[in-house]
Amino acid sequence: MRDTNAWPELLSTALVGTARRTVPDPPGLPPVTGGDPALTLLDRAALVAVRDRAGRRPGRADPIPPAPPESAPMVGAAAARRLRGLVEQEPGPHLAEWLGLAAAKGLRVPPEHLPELLDLGARAHSLGRAITRVCGERGFWLAGLNPRWSYLTNLVPAGDFTPEQWRAENAERRRALLDSLEERLCPDHEPLLTEALADRSPRVRGAARVLLARLPDTEHGRRLAAHARRHIRTGGKGRPTVRLPDLRDEELARDIGVRAPAGSGQDREIRREWLWTLVSHTPLDTWTHHLGDDRADVVRRVSATGHWDLVDALANAAVVQRDLAWARVLIPCVLGRLARGHDMRGSRGPALLGLLPAEEQCAWALRRARGTGSAHALLAAVEHLDCPWTRELGEVAAELIARSTGDPPDSSLRALCASAELWMPPDLHTRFDTRGDFDDHPGARLARTLRFRFDMHEELS
Amino acid sequence: MGGPYRNSRGPGTPGRQSPVAVRPEGPGCAGTTPPAEALSTAPEMSYPAPRFGDVSKRWSADDVWALAPDTPSRKAAAKVARPASWPVRCMRPTDGGGGPGGTEVLWGECAGSGAQPYLAAVHLSAPDSPAYRCSCPSRKFPCKHALALLHLWAEHQVDEAAEAPEWVADWLAQRSAAAERRDTAADPKASTRRAQRREERIADGLAELELWLRDQVETGLAGARDFGYGRWDAMAARLVDAQAGRVADRVRDLSTATAAPDWPGRLLAEYALLRLLTTAYRHRDNLPAPLRATVRARVGLASAPEESVHDTWDVLGRHDFPAGQVRGRRFWLRGRGTGRTAMLVSFAPRGRTPESPVRVGTAVDAEVAFHPAEWRAAVVARHAEHHGGPPAAETVDEALEAWAGALAADPWLEAWPVVLGGAVIGRDGGWWLGEPSGAALPLHADSSPPWRLAAACGGEPATVAGEWTPRGLRPLTVWACGDRPVALA
Numbered sequence: 001m002r003d004t005n006a007w008p009e010l011l012s013t014a015l016v017g018t019a020r021r022t023v024p025d026p027p028g029l030p031p032v033t034g035g036d037p038a039l040t041l042l043d044r045a046a047l048v049a050v051r052d053r054a055g056r057r058p059g060r061a062d063p064i065p066p067a068p069p070e071s072a073p074m075v076g077a078a079a080a081r082r083l084r085g086l087v088e089q090e091p092g093p094h095l096a097e098w099l100g101l102a103a104a105k106g107l108r109v110p111p112e113h114l115p116e117l118l119d120l121g122a123r124a125h126s127l128g129r130a131i132t133r134v135c136g137e138r139g140f141w142l143a144g145l146n147p148r149w150s151y152l153t154n155l156v157p158a159g160d161f162t163p164e165q166w167r168a169e170n171a172e173r174r175r176a177l178l179d180s181l182e183e184r185l186c187p188d189h190e191p192l193l194t195e196a197l198a199d200r201s202p203r204v205r206g207a208a209r210v211l212l213a214r215l216p217d218t219e220h221g222r223r224l225a226a227h228a229r230r231h232i233r234t235g236g237k238g239r240p241t242v243r244l245p246d247l248r249d250e251e252l253a254r255d256i257g258v259r260a261p262a263g264s265g266q267d268r269e270i271r272r273e274w275l276w277t278l279v280s281h282t283p284l285d286t287w288t289h290h291l292g293d294d295r296a297d298v299v300r301r302v303s304a305t306g307h308w309d310l311v312d313a314l315a316n317a318a319v320v321q322r323d324l325a326w327a328r329v330l331i332p333c334v335l336g337r338l339a340r341g342h343d344m345r346g347s348r349g350p351a352l353l354g355l356l357p358a359e360e361q362c363a364w365a366l367r368r369a370r371g372t373g374s375a376h377a378l379l380a381a382v383e384h385l386d387c388p389w390t391r392e393l394g395e396v397a398a399e400l401i402a403r404s405t406g407d408p409p410d411s412s413l414r415a416l417c418a419s420a421e422l423w424m425p426p427d428l429h430t431r432f433d434t435r436g437d438f439d440d441h442p443g444a445r446l447a448r449t450l451r452f453r454f455d456m457h458e459e460l461s
Numbered sequence: 462m463g464g465p466y467r468n469s470r471g472p473g474t475p476g477r478q479s480p481v482a483v484r485p486e487g488p489g490c491a492g493t494t495p496p497a498e499a500l501s502t503a504p505e506m507s508y509p510a511p512r513f514g515d516v517s518k519r520w521s522a523d524d525v526w527a528l529a530p531d532t533p534s535r536k537a538a539a540k541v542a543r544p545a546s547w548p549v550r551c552m553r554p555t556d557g558g559g560g561p562g563g564t565e566v567l568w569g570e571c572a573g574s575g576a577q578p579y580l581a582a583v584h585l586s587a588p589d590s591p592a593y594r595c596s597c598p599s600r601k602f603p604c605k606h607a608l609a610l611l612h613l614w615a616e617h618q619v620d621e622a623a624e625a626p627e628w629v630a631d632w633l634a635q636r637s638a639a640a641e642r643r644d645t646a647a648d649p650k651a652s653t654r655r656a657q658r659r660e661e662r663i664a665d666g667l668a669e670l671e672l673w674l675r676d677q678v679e680t681g682l683a684g685a686r687d688f689g690y691g692r693w694d695a696m697a698a699r700l701v702d703a704q705a706g707r708v709a710d711r712v713r714d715l716s717t718a719t720a721a722p723d724w725p726g727r728l729l730a731e732y733a734l735l736r737l738l739t740t741a742y743r744h745r746d747n748l749p750a751p752l753r754a755t756v757r758a759r760v761g762l763a764s765a766p767e768e769s770v771h772d773t774w775d776v777l778g779r780h781d782f783p784a785g786q787v788r789g790r791r792f793w794l795r796g797r798g799t800g801r802t803a804m805l806v807s808f809a810p811r812g813r814t815p816e817s818p819v820r821v822g823t824a825v826d827a828e829v830a831f832h833p834a835e836w837r838a839a840v841v842a843r844h845a846e847h848h849g850g851p852p853a854a855e856t857v858d859e860a861l862e863a864w865a866g867a868l869a870a871d872p873w874l875e876a877w878p879v880v881l882g883g884a885v886i887g888r889d890g891g892w893w894l895g896e897p898s899g900a901a902l903p904l905h906a907d908s909s910p911p912w913r914l915a916a917a918c919g920g921e922p923a924t925v926a927g928e929w930t931p932r933g934l935r936p937l938t939v940w941a942c943g944d945r946p947v948a949l950a
Contacts, residue, residue, distance in 0.1 A: 017681025061887030067919035
């Protein structure tokens with residue numbers, strides 16, 4: 001017979017000490033040859049410990065519900081091996097590229113890598129979005145088991161939802177649902193977005209503001225346009241003039257979804273912020289026939305008067321509203337200023353460029369670099385690109401870099417190689433000499449990286 | 462080939478030997494001459510060992526990277542593993558089979574930053590393979606060059622050569638000579654005297670430990686949590702002096718036990734098992750032979766393999782664990798024909814990888830030599846290696862019964878292999894692994910939540926191999942969809 005109290009009794013005596021308490025003698029144990037009480041206790045504890053270990057009975061637990069079956073095929077063995085290497089390193093651009101390639105092929109990752117990937121995605125949202133496309137059903141199932149990975153479901157475009165359902169969600173989810181409208185935004189969404197402009201959460205209001213700004217011909221847009229025209233108008237000699245908003249203007253505050261901080265008086269910084277927000281969300285066509293004859297004329301007049309804040313706000317408006325036509329007329333002005341050494345921080349230049357299709361971005365960079373033969377000049381043209389390079393651009397860069405491998409590398413060449421590692425078409429790796437002699441040259445590093453990417457592309461093709 | 466002692470580096474580089482199979486007993490002992498008793502009863506084995514046609518497969522890249530001592534080494538090796546860096550990269554096939562992919566030895570010259578290329582070689586066909594050699598100054602073992610060379614070989618990027626260059630031939634000759642030296646041990650009388658002296662010192666150390674345990678229990682364990690590391694370390698140091706290295710590790714590990722919420726129970730159980738060990742050691746001459754061997758092994762006295770068993774062994778799983786100042790790695794094997802359980806253990810100092818003589822999820826047709834205790838064994842001759850498929854499963858009841866039987870033979874046992882078929886993950890407060898009947902085993906805290914297992918099997922029934930321990934089940938390998946083995950560690 002087993003005495004289930006044997007262990008707790010022995011333990012409580014051991015905690016207090018045998019100097020102060022008698023050693024228990026649980027029934028059912030073989031006799032222990034006496035002597036020292038402490039050693040007797042240890043002998044009995046050994047008997048009970050081993051007996052309990054050996055007598056361990058199975059328990060029962062409810063199985064977790066299984067994951068839904070997969071529809072997408074898994075990547076091949078070589079790609080899986082590379083993924084394993086990538087997740088073990090610091091998350092870098094190659095992991096994002098791997099995920100993108102796999103997603104483009106409609107493949108999913110070997111499920112055993114999901115825990116590491118989901119951990120990485122929890123730290124970097126851009127990665128998280130890519131993971132949703134390759135994690136398969138298993139990934140969402142797994143994310144449902146661990147609160148730390150619940151972000152995954154917020155990154156997936158949600159299905160249709162009613163305003164009632166939307167109102168019942170918490171702020172984070174309300175925002176996620178609004179974000180999910182992005183790809184299928186249509187005029188029917190205007191009432192919901194207008195309602196969300198008055199949401200309690202500033203993040204929900206911000207998301208609604210951005211989406212409303214992308215809808216043509218909205219009531220909200222018309223109200224913003226009216227505010228905007230009052231603050232920015234054409235003055236003497238056809239020059240635009242800017243009046244900063246009055247922080248007591250409650251109607252304006254409500255329409256742009258902000259609140260004046262208490263006691264801010266007429267703080268100039270806050271007034272500038274309000275104007276920035278107003279311009280960013282005001283329909284861009286408000287300005288044609290108001291400040292100039294057409295888009296180019298508007299930009300010319302605003303920059304000619306040195307209203308750089310307004311140029312930047314218009315650039316931001318083009319980014320927020322994803323307006324390609326405005327981006328094209330703003331890019332020369334904004335990036336031209338950047339090239340002349342103006343502060344890069346906060347510039348919307350790269351984001352404007354990012355609105356253009358990859359071919360157009362690369363063509364733009366090639367035009368800027370034409371005729372220049374230095375790494376410095378080419379770098380200036382490509383450093384704002386955030387897209388894979390076209391073959392034509394890649395060839396120009398490869399030729400320049402390959403020519404420089406004998407020289408001591410300068411910082412421009414290093415930076416150019418660093419960009420090329422990310423964006424140059426990987427099959428151009430054959431253009432570089434990879435003998436060990438130039439092992440530390442950035443060109444050699446580039447060649448290795450391209451080779452790595454080349455293999456990666458092959459494995460996922 | 463001399464019993465359990467493994468020399469992975471070759472005698473040409475003293476102090477760089479990898480202590481494997483024989484536990485380094487106390488600081489400074491790693492890599493020195495093995496204790497004589499380890500050599501006295503070596504089974505008859507020729508060198509090089511495999512005498513049969515070997516159809517082993519060339520390893521995959523995964524197998525190679527598993528040998529890396531740590532992640533930075535793996536990254537460094539991946540960078541060097543380009544054909545362009547290796548103007549010379551060759552392999553010599555074995556004479557009549559043996560060695561993975563029929564390879565005896567690999568060598569290569571890696572162009573580094575210096576004028577001289579690094580010369581790296583890997584011996585693949587010996588029983589203690591892989592053994593590495595490299596002329597680089599790296600302290601990592603194996604170094605990135607050896608790993609890179611193996612990787613190139615795994616990817617079929619090395620050339621076949623009939624003749625090895627002189628430096629490779631010399632190294633192989635040295636290894637062969639060292640193996641023979643180990644076979645013909647030194648003066649047996651002197652070694653018996655040494656062994657006796659050591660047993661006496663251990664007895665003195667254990668007597669001291671017993672007094673120490675007595676004092677702890679007399680004054681009460683309640684204060685133990687506030688000891689800090691010092692108290693245990695001092696006792697452990699005395700045990701190291703007494704050459705009872707394994708007991709010393711066990712005492713040192715007590716300091717970590719007090720961090721757990723159930724620390725009083727764990728501490729008492731450990732104290733009680735230590736007392737059981739001191740008593741058993743005192744009476745060792747009166748114990749039945751198998752129990753005596755277990756007691757000797759548990760205090761840290763080395764043993765030699767005694768019995769050689771030929772079978773097809775499923776490699777159930779691998780577990781890495783800290784062991785005092787070194788890292789330990791154990792593999793669990795189960796024989797398909799004999800049903801026997803074998804544990805392969807190896808140790809390595811920090812920065813080196815413990816030896817991996819087998820690969821998880823494979824089935825190895827091999828001769829395995831058993832030590833007299835702890836189911837500890839060594840692969841002495843490997844004939845073939847297959848993709849194993851899921852190993853034969855047992856029920857939870859059978860597994861617990863086997864565990865009870867094993868405990869009866871070795872009450873100090875910490876882990877026992879378990880293979881459950883159709884196993885599903887359960888959640889009920891804690892995490893469980895259950896079988897179709899509904900019976901379930903709780904998972905070890907270190908394995909909870911079992912994210913990798915859950916990811917691999919998706920909550921579907923799968924064959925899972927693990928270690929059952931007094932603190933729960935530690936899943937090690939799962940054969941999920943398509944019977945692909947996935948190591949969980």
